[in-house]
Amino acid sequence: MSLNFAWRTAATLVAAEATTQLKTISIIGLGYVGVVSVGCLSARGFKVIGADLDAAKVASVAAGRSPIVERGLGDLLYDGVRSRRVTATCDVAQAVRDSDVTLLAVGTPTSADGGCDLTYVRAASRAIGEALAAKSAYHFVILRCSVPPGTTIDVVVPEIEAASGKKLGDGFGICFSPEFLREGTAVADFAEPPKVVIAASDARTELVARQVLSERGQNVLITSMTAAETLKYVDNIWHATKVVFANEVGRFCKSLDVDSHEVMRLFVQDTKLNLSPYYLRPGFAFGGSCLPKEVRAAMHIGAANGVSLPLIDSLLVSNDSQIEEAHRLIASLAPRVVGLLGLTFKSGTDDLRESPMVELMARLQNDGLRVRVCDPNLRPGQQLSSQVRSIRHAHGDLKATLDALETGGVLDTLPTIMNECDVIVVSHATEAFRDAVRKRRPGVHVVDLARLFTEVPQEATYHGLSW
Ligand SMILES: NC(=O)c1ccc[n+]([C@@H]2O[C@H](COP(=O)([O-])OP(=O)(O)OC[C@H]3O[C@@H](n4cnc5c(N)ncnc54)[C@H](O)[C@@H]3O)[C@@H](O)[C@H]2O)c1
Numbered sequence: 001m002s003l004n005f006a007w008r009t010a011a012t013l014v015a016a017e018a019t020t021q022l023k024t025i026s027i028i029g030l031g032y033v034g035v036v037s038v039g040c041l042s043a044r045g046f047k048v049i050g051a052d053l054d055a056a057k058v059a060s061v062a063a064g065r066s067p068i069v070e071r072g073l074g075d076l077l078y079d080g081v082r083s084r085r086v087t088a089t090c091d092v093a094q095a096v097r098d099s100d101v102t103l104l105a106v107g108t109p110t111s112a113d114g115g116c117d118l119t120y121v122r123a124a125s126r127a128i129g130e131a132l133a134a135k136s137a138y139h140f141v142i143l144r145c146s147v148p149p150g151t152t153i154d155v156v157v158p159e160i161e162a163a164s165g166k167k168l169g170d171g172f173g174i175c176f177s178p179e180f181l182r183e184g185t186a187v188a189d190f191a192e193p194p195k196v197v198i199a200a201s202d203a204r205t206e207l208v209a210r211q212v213l214s215e216r217g218q219n220v221l222i223t224s225m226t227a228a229e230t231l232k233y234v235d236n237i238w239h240a241t242k243v244v245f246a247n248e249v250g251r252f253c254k255s256l257d258v259d260s261h262e263v264m265r266l267f268v269q270d271t272k273l274n275l276s277p278y279y280l281r282p283g284f285a286f287g288g289s290c291l292p293k294e295v296r297a298a299m300h301i302g303a304a305n306g307v308s309l310p311l312i313d314s315l316l317v318s319n320d321s322q323i324e325e326a327h328r329l330i331a332s333l334a335p336r337v338v339g340l341l342g343l344t345f346k347s348g349t350d351d352l353r354e355s356p357m358v359e360l361m362a363r364l365q366n367d368g369l370r371v372r373v374c375d376p377n378l379r380p381g382q383q384l385s386s387q388v389r390s391i392r393h394a395h396g397d398l399k400a401t402l403d404a405l406e407t408g409g410v411l412d413t414l415p416t417i418m419n420e421c422d423v424i425v426v427s428h429a430t431e432a433f434r435d436a437v438r439k440r441r442p443g444v445h446v447v448d449l450a451r452l453f454t455e456v457p458q459e460a461t462y463h464g465l466s467w
Pocket of ligand 1: 057124144146147
């Protein structure tokens, strides 16, 4: 999906800046996120109205006392109330009417079916809409709740529109900006957020969100609503994965009488491969001479030592499902001849050990499909047959595929493959393959396992595996 930010030209931003004079911010929901925002935004000089249905929280904030335990917040609220920058009310609609910008920070708990309960988001959005019905000035709404992708445009906006009788862009603008603060260090995190992510419906709203959420304009990332909504979930899934991973490392190490903290002290110092964007691009399954072998060895040690390692044990299962997903996608195109561009486990090597592409090739051949292969690092002859011989012991079940490979009979040149195959599967993001895909014959399908292009081609014959 391409992001349409056509309106974000310098000219519109400058014009918007000239028309935007921020006065008062209402914050709906005085829970952990809302009340920290009240204290921190008032400390930055904004007039802030806190609104909640819970009278006890409202009374606490109105009296300049923090309703939650959070370091530094009590002082900020006390100062805010004393200097008359902070007020609080149970009348949500009035708070919206009396403000220029509304931050929505109500709860989004787990629903009975395990999904996200949007009851509070819907009710608060309706209250905003009711207030806007009686307001002539343009209003800015910033959603800070963690919500399923699509919620801002498909739930919040329609609720506001229905209750206000106004249209997005006419009476109000909307922004989704996920909150990344951590309880316990929330005040410090608000001042120095790891990032500020802004997805806005228009230039004015983007500018207002910048002014409210990024004190010094640093670290602001602009994106689409759904990417921002998804990012919040992905961030937390990643944090959960890290905690579970570190704990499994701890159990694994303890079973071997190795100090897990010494191992992880060393681990985190590698910012090239361990804590880096490396290995974090959706693509095809892992393979090669190291990853599968060492994951298996760790699983073996865990089992032998009676240690439960569910995350580590699930890695090969998940990896295999990526191969199966590619297999299903290719089969769904009902190919006559499949051309595989790249067979080694990654580009720039002739190593075939545990290449997921060999596994994929075998599954396609088992379906009775004709498969042709182009890999510039594999040439028929002595080197290829010794490569294939070296992987036979690990791939006993792939005999027919490896026989065909060893003779070199499945290998073809790139032009021949592009001429003869009706489905092209690309696993190496090389310039030659990218160029061949761009210039393919009309009607030839491409299954991209390597994300060849930054912008996903909007073509019916282009299929990405994970995008
Ligand atoms: N707590 C965190 O550390 C944290 C961090 C990042 C994001 N978030 C997200 O921010 C959102 C808020 O989280 P929280 O922990 O502050 O929630 P919370 O449950 O502590 O507070 C929510 C508040 O909203 C109020 N509320 C509910 N419906 C209302 C309505 N219609 N009008 C006015 N007030 C209403 C409730 O009374 C409550 O005080 C959630 O989506 C959460 O996932 C939380």
